[in-house]
Amino acid sequence: xxxxxxxxxxxxxxxxxxxxxxxxxxxxxxxxxxxxxxxxxxxxxxxxxxxxxxxxxxxxxxxxxxxxxxxxxxxxxxxxxxxxxxxxxxxxxxxxxxxxxxxxxxxxxxxxxxxxxxxxxxxxxxxxxxxxxxxxxxxxxxxxxxxxxxxxxxxxxxxxxxxxxxxxxxxxxxxxxxxxxxxxxxxxxxxxxxxxxxxxxxxxxxxxxxxxxxxxxxxxxxxxxxxxxxxxxxxxxxxxxxxxxxxxxxxxxxxxxxxxxxxxxxxxxxxxxxxxxxxxxxxxxxxxxxxxxxxxxxxxxxxxxxxxxxxxxxxxxxxxxxxxxxxxxxxxxxxxxxxxxxxxxxxxxxxxxxxxxxxxxxxxxxxxxxxxxxxxxxxxxxxxxxxxxxxxxxxxxxxxxxxxxxxxxxxxxxxxxxxx
Numbered sequence: 001x002x003x004x005x006x007x008x009x010x011x012x013x014x015x016x017x018x019x020x021x022x023x024x025x026x027x028x029x030x031x032x033x034x035x036x037x038x039x040x041x042x043x044x045x046x047x048x049x050x051x052x053x054x055x056x057x058x059x060x061x062x063x064x065x066x067x068x069x070x071x072x073x074x075x076x077x078x079x080x081x082x083x084x085x086x087x088x089x090x091x092x093x094x095x096x097x098x099x100x101x102x103x104x105x106x107x108x109x110x111x112x113x114x115x116x117x118x119x120x121x122x123x124x125x126x127x128x129x130x131x132x133x134x135x136x137x138x139x140x141x142x143x144x145x146x147x148x149x150x151x152x153x154x155x156x157x158x159x160x161x162x163x164x165x166x167x168x169x170x171x172x173x174x175x176x177x178x179x180x181x182x183x184x185x186x187x188x189x190x191x192x193x194x195x196x197x198x199x200x201x202x203x204x205x206x207x208x209x210x211x212x213x214x215x216x217x218x219x220x221x222x223x224x225x226x227x228x229x230x231x232x233x234x235x236x237x238x239x240x241x242x243x244x245x246x247x248x249x250x251x252x253x254x255x256x257x258x259x260x261x262x263x264x265x266x267x268x269x270x271x272x273x274x275x276x277x278x279x280x281x282x283x284x285x286x287x288x289x290x291x292x293x294x295x296x297x298x299x300x301x302x303x304x305x306x307x308x309x310x311x312x313x314x315x316x317x318x319x320x321x322x323x324x325x326x327x328x329x330x331x332x333x334x335x336x337x338x339x340x341x342x343x344x345x346x347x348x349x350x351x352x353x354x355x356x357x358x359x360x361x362x363x364x365x366x367x368x369x370x371x372x373x374x375x376x377x378x379x380x381x382x383x384x385x386x387x388x389x390x391x392x393x394x395x396x397x398x399x400x401x402x403x404x405x406x407x408x409x410x411x412x413x414x415x416x417x418x419x420x
Contacts, residue, residue, distance in 0.1 A: 003091075003305050003308055004281055004285055004305070006281035007281045007312055008312075009090065009312075010089060010091070010271075011038055011091050011111045011271070012036055012037050012038055012039075012090065012091065012093070012094065012110055012166075013037065013039040013041060013086065013090040013092075014041070014093070014094045014095075015040075015041045015078070015079055015082040015083070015094070015095050016042055016043070016095075016096060016097060017043040017044075017045050017097075018042060018043070018045065018097075019044070019046060019047050019051075020047050020048065020049050020220075022047070022049040022050045022053070023142075023144050024099070025054055026054055028101070030268065031149070031259055032102065032110075033063070033270055034259055034262040035104060035110050035262065036109030036111045037110065037270075038270055038271050039063060039064075039270075040063060040064045040065070041064075041067075041086065042055065042064055042065070042066055043067050043082075044068050044069055045070065045074065046068075046069075046070045052066065061270075063270050076175055076177070076178055079095050083167075083169040083172050086169070088170065088311035088356065090169060092110075092111060092167065092169070094164070094167075095164060095165050095167070099210045099213075100131075100164060100207045100208070100210075101148075101149065101207065101208045101255060102207055103205065103206055103207065103258065104205045105204050105205060107258060108204075110205070113127075113204050113205045114127055116204070117190060117201065117204065118168070123186060123187060123188055124187070124190035125167060125168040125171035125172075125187040125188070125189075126165050126167035126171075126180070126181065126183070126189045126190065127166045127167075127190050127191055127201060128163040128180055128189045128190065128201070129163055129164055129165070129191070129201070129205055129206055129207050130159050130160055130198060130206050131160035131162050131163070131164070131207050132155050132159060132206050132207070132252075133155060133212075133246075134152045134154065134156075134208055134210045134211075134212070134247060135154050135156070135212055135244070135246060135247030136212045136213065136215065136218075136243075136248065137214075137248065139151065139152075139213075139214040140215045141216050142213070142214050142217045142220075143214075148210050148213065149208075149253075149256055151213075152210050152212075153252065153253040154247070154250065155247055155249070156249060157249045159199065159202050160209075161198075163179055163192075164178075164179060165179065165181060165189070167181060170307075170308075170355075171348075180192070184347075184351035185347045186348040187348065208255055279316065279321070279326070282309055282312060282313060282326075282329050282333075286306075286309055289332040289333075289335060296339070296343045299339050299340040299343050300343050301349075302336070302340060303337065303340045303345060303349040303350075303352060303353055304352055306333050306336040306337045306340060307353060309329070309333040310330055310334060310337065310360065311356065311359070313326050313330035314330060330363070334360070334363065334365050334367045334368065335367050337353065337371060338367055338370050338374055341375065341378060342374060345378075347385060350378060353375075354375075354408055357375065357408065357411070372412055375412060376409070379405050379408060379409055382405060386405075
């Protein structure tokens with residue numbers, strides 16, 4: 001069931017880890033704002049340049065959430081931290097790098113394309129968006145007076161099979177690669193099933209990937225190493241991998257035209273958070289909870305909505321926004337979650353609920369004890385379902401789900417001990 005869009009802080013947020021990207025990040029941010037991005041979660045992987053100084057106006061404006069993130073090969077950790085922390089605040093999250101520009105077709109926003117495709121594919125929770133590789137334009141030297149999109153207008157003939165992900169973050173279970181995710185039972189990626197599906201998606205949206213740039217810039221990447229390379233692969237920008245011959249076959253500057261049209265028609269204004277509108281959306285979605293004798297049918301297929309409401313209520317509470325009223329609203333959301341756990345709830349909704357359970361248990365409401373007890377009752381039933389699925393389908397990957405429930409049981413027991 002679709003969730004009320006007004007319950008989210010952002011329609012679309014981008015998550016990225018970066019290092020030494022000061023010359024490029026302003027263009028990258030401004031372009032994606034024009035393409036419909038509301039917010040950015042940027043992890044700074046020890047940039048020694050003036051990267052944060054360039055970001056500061058966007059941080060001050062509330063457009064960028066910044067975190068210093070030292071260490072090597074931390075891309076997967078950063079992505080995982082982001083989707084776990086902010087999954088209930090963003091309708092969609094895109095996970096890309098500083099040299100990747102998401103390019104919707106037909107002047108649509110990224111969100112419009114995602115809505116259009118996923119509406120027709122309700123079991124899909126993400127788009128696997130393919131790369132088109134751009135080359136060096138035969139440039140040896142860097143000219144930072146011009147942007148990447150203006151300088152590099154020649155690309156490969158072919159669509160790459162490598163992808164990046166735009167996802168509904170509430171459906172993400174875990175990741176083992178920065179390119180795509182594993183989802184809770186019953187959900188999948190759109191764009192992975194057949195070559196035809198991938199090509200059809202690319203007719204609506206793809207990613208311009210400017211990995212090479214000029215020779216000078218490529219070698220600078222190699223010398224300084226960048227934060228968007230997973231697993232600490234320092235050979236990724238090796239000098240031997242630069243070539244003027246590759247990815248320069250086709251002239252294609254359509255992304256410049258797209259950017260200009262979006263700027264003319266939409267101006268690139270980021271939607272500001274309207275706290276009163278958020279509160280009104282909470283009241284609208286939870287007002288039936290205050291009615292007496294609601295049937296269980298009302299609560300079926302509503303778990304995700306109630307979880308979003310609860311997370312939003314906590315967010316507003318922490319912002320000291322109308323605390324007394326928000327406390328009543330969060331308590332209503334928690335009661336709704338507890339009732340929903342006792343309905344004929346499907347496994348996917350249970351898994352989405354469990355992803356938020358560590359944030360629910362510390363909340364100081366009497367109903368939290370009831371939620372804990374309901375969870376203790378439902379977990380053995382879900383484990384039995386997974387046990388049968390593993391035996392019948394021989395899906396070894398489901399063992400991760402099976403043992404995940406054991407960790408939740410340990411959390412619940414530890415929580416009980418802590419509060420005695």
